[in-house]
Amino acid sequence: MTQDHGLGFWLDKRRRKTPDKPAIVFDDDRTMTYRAFADAADRVAAVLADRGIGAGDAVAYLGENSPEFLQVLFGCAQRGAVFVPVNTRLAPPEIAHVLADSGAKALVYDAEFAERVADGVEAARVAHVFLTGGGAPGVPGLAHHMRDVSPHPADAGVGLDDPAAIIYTSGTTGKAKGAVLSHGNLTWCAMNCIVDYDVVSSDVALMISPLFHVASLGMGALPVILKGATLVLEKGFEAGRALALVERHRVTMLSGVPTTYQLMADHPDWASTDVSSLQKLTCGGSAVPLRILNAFEERGLSFSQGYGMTETSPGATALSPAMSREKQGSVGLPHFFTDVRIAGENGERVPAGTVGEIEISGPNVFLGYHGLPEATAAAFTADGWFRSGDLGYLDDDGYLFIADRLKDMIISGGENIYPAEVESLIAEIGGISGVAVIGVPDERWGEVPWAVVTLRDDAEVTTASVRAHLDGVLARYKLPKNVVVVEELPRTASGKVRKPDLRARFGRRG
Template identity: 55%
Template sequence: MLNKGFGNWIHRRRVKSAQHPALIHAGVTLSYAELAERIDKLSDALRERGISRGSRVAFLGTNHAAFLETMFAVTQLGALFVPLNVRLAPRELNFALRDSGSELLIYLTSFASEAQLAVPDSPVTETLEVAAVPGADSSYERALLGGGGQHEDVPVALEDPAIILYTSGTTGTPKGAVLTHENMTWNSYNVIVDYDVTSKSVALLIAPLFHVAAMGMGALPILLKGGTLVLQERFEPAAVLEAVERYQITQLSGVPTTFQLLAEHENWNGTDLSSLQMLTCGGSAVPLRVLEAYESRGLGFSGGYGLTETAPGTTLLQASHSRTKMGSAGLPHFFTDVRIADAQGQQLPPGEVGEILISGPNVIHEYWQRPEATQGAFHEGTWFRSGDIGYVDDEGFLYISDRLKDMIISGGENIYPAEVEQAIMGLAEIESVAVIGVPDDKWGEVPRAVVVLKSGRELGEHDIVEHLNGRLARYKIPRTTVFLAELPRTASGKIRKAELRKKYS
């Protein structure tokens, strides 16, 4: 075959796993043969609309079979897929459409108004609307059914661009990370090797596919191995627990809050969890109380660290190390290298804190039409500068200290907010927390906690200080606390610390 890219995977998988279920969504099951046929028909319909090698096609929507059909149909043609974050405002969506040069937009009907507001003054010349229920009548479905369905073997190389994913843009305008077929392929290899994904794996995807974690760590590796994906459009604890039991889910990924809410749900004790083999928690370390709740059911967590620019897997902490290496992000993935460097890019020895640099075939080569940003993102042209700071221990396990820009320097001492935040999250009353630096005449900066309490809970500043006494050095303990109803977040869910510093420092 001429097509070496991941867009051709379902066509290849059709031969080996024709009748095996590939996708389950909203009560509809698609086998690999059925999914491959729909992808070929959509590819043909897109070709008729002028989409070809190098074209850009955007998708706006939550987890849906159409997301994956579009991704494979677009990349099968050698075109670029541009998934859009549904939490973005129409103005931000319009920026992504204009910046990427997307010619066609496919969107779920629930985001019709956002799509209509985002398209004007963009390069988009045609839109297709997807019905909520897979296969139901819509302009998308009519276009797909009108396609010839003959598979075309388009020449696509591994180094060709496949996806443009926009960063959350906490400062300035978002940048489009260009992920190649090589990036996504090697990341999938990393996942398959390190997580033991098999053709019998059944993964429940509750994290949004428009984020690289669900796409790169969940969907692509499972489909490459011939497993089954169960899609849910949003996180609802009751629905997740029901799906785990109904579909005999083997793999579930989420953030600490996801797993906390599941363990606190009234159906938790009555749900059969015996099929679960792998729980993966990202975003931050698993709080001890959540870890213990799952251990009581015979379950453990793997964790890790990654970035959009690394497709996204960088390190993995196996469940067997969740206690002995608590707080660690784990070891580098099999085909990925990590090192800690000083300001000049020189490698530092174990135990010394510096910037985390990453290299490997899963790392991007460029930002979309941002040559200066691309140049500044790499050391010596090959080591990606993560902007995160951390250290490795004597065994090579990575520990994340914080974002470089978020570090607080108090009286000459470095304070890493992530460490303080993790300690504060040990309080059962806390829903979320961010620690920022505020000016201080004596010390230069001191930490301040910005806290959101769980509904109906009460907690005072004194309680937080008492909890941290003996757990953290005195200079790390927040001098003051601000209580809010919610924390400001980016469209991808990251806390806007710059906004917090502006308002509360």
């Protein structure tokens, strides 16, 4: 039997080392041990094997946080199949693109998404479709199929360089691109988190962010599982419920975006909830506002902040709580097994304090974009460093500061929105002669998308009409919260819209 060095062997090791340790807590107080977790993943692998799904085959998953999400991930890993988590907020055409582009041979999904996946399953000719849990009337669920198989030893011989997952990231030119993450990428990202966030086996981590996000998966669930700690899975986020779970399960670790922490601090139960068990708070997506830092520090809590992207599995840097004040505004130092450098316009290294493109190297950097060799080649320098597309600088101590996003990406409530994707669809609306989508500050979501448009003679559009045109085509978080009509869009000499001018005009520096 070929030695397996991928994620697929993790649970068998945990079953031997800590069989009775709680691995997952779900549905309030139901608990799954590492033995039961490993046994379930074995059965998923057997279900896939019985259907001829093996090395390199894509298996998509569309569902909320649940034990099955992780069972399917690790079942795929045993077979050498590639796990494709799908954002539950995507519209039907976006889901169809993910299924077709990844070449998914199987799809596992929650019944509530049946209507949204129907067209995509047919168009992509997905061979095997499973409902999660017990299924629906007349349609056996994945759990039924798992009971009908006999697990057998995995013999896939998966290596660290083999693909483990394809995670779709919104593209700068429209269609989402699939970032291919290897078993090694996810393993080394987990190791970075264990080292830099001091994950220990006694930790209890509350997962309030969806696992289809690479941050929740790569920096939340996987380090906890690798270390043999306990995950508390929540299907969605509600601030009061999250606070109650922290108190009930003596949660030690919590990951989120600024919006989630703000909603918790603003909740009526904040002051009365026992949060003394919390030791490790991590926050990504954007900087933590000073008001939120203060609110948590008043309760004796502080944050680790960081920077990364799907292509880096996703962590690139981390700012320790001890430096959150001294290095306020920084996203920290490179993770332990990751390096960061700043490149000038011609690719040259630049001195500390000089703004340039952030480039990243390390075993957590992805393999490339699925089926897009030209985009993959363009994403790397000649010496193999990943070009982030973001601008920043390193200070004299090596701490990274983000200066701007070359791609004009908007981060709203932790979700990435690429303006080009939205702009291309708005441009199809009759009467619109020009469009630019920008991020505008929002107290709850950090920032939200606005569309600034110019119109042809006598044309009229409203925010409602633009949103109606996009609804059902794009995920709702991508829809503009406001549409502003202007006489002329500011442009450079070459005709490119000057988005910094629009952001300055409508409330955002930049």
